[in-house]
């Protein structure tokens with residue numbers, strides 16, 4: 001029985017407001033989920049030894065997530081690089097440092113105040129792009145991660161992240177700055193932008209990246 005049905009049933013059998021409020025409080029407590037950190041930890045435990053795709057052969061460790069699971073913003077990148085694979089954290093190399101700087105400058109937040117993850121949790125050999133079947137094998141982990149976090153906005157960094165989240169091919173130069181609905185939960189918005197590594201190679205794109213982060217700030221309400 002849901003909370004509203006419980007309230008109706010209590011009213012029908014003559015419970016006063018005070019008893020009803022107490023009943024609702026207890027009902028809410030009884031159905032409360034474990035904290036997000038706990039849910040994420042058990043999710044990670046479920047795949048830290050995953051061998052579902054060939055990327056397990058080239059990794060040193062599975063790279064999970066970083067940041068605040070209560071943040072309204074989730075950044076999703078492609079896959080761990082060399083430094084991420086070594087440290088076991090996403091976006092800790094040069095591209096990550098650039099991302100941290102932009103999060104501070106444009107969003108006015110610290111890295112610890114957003115949530116950061118990847119579509120593939122293991123490093124592809126030579127930092128190549130993950131293959132569609134590797135993204136498909138790994139997606140159930142990201143999907144569950146997003147169910148736990150339930151952010152206001154998912155910001156996809158690069159085409160691979162966008163394709164993983166939206167489930168279709170796209171050209172990032174055509175769709176950057178655009179906002180979509182997350183197919184598995186239309187209340188969650190999806191913003192597409194460049195991967196920070198692309199900006200490091202093409203510094204002229206920094207202005208567009210800044211513009212996209214301003215859009216992110218507005219729709220996330222931070």
Ligand code: SF4
Pocket residue numbers: 047050051052053054055056062120121122134137138
């Ligand atoms: S990339 Fe994902 S599916 Fe592939 S081995 Fe790593 S955790 Fe498993």
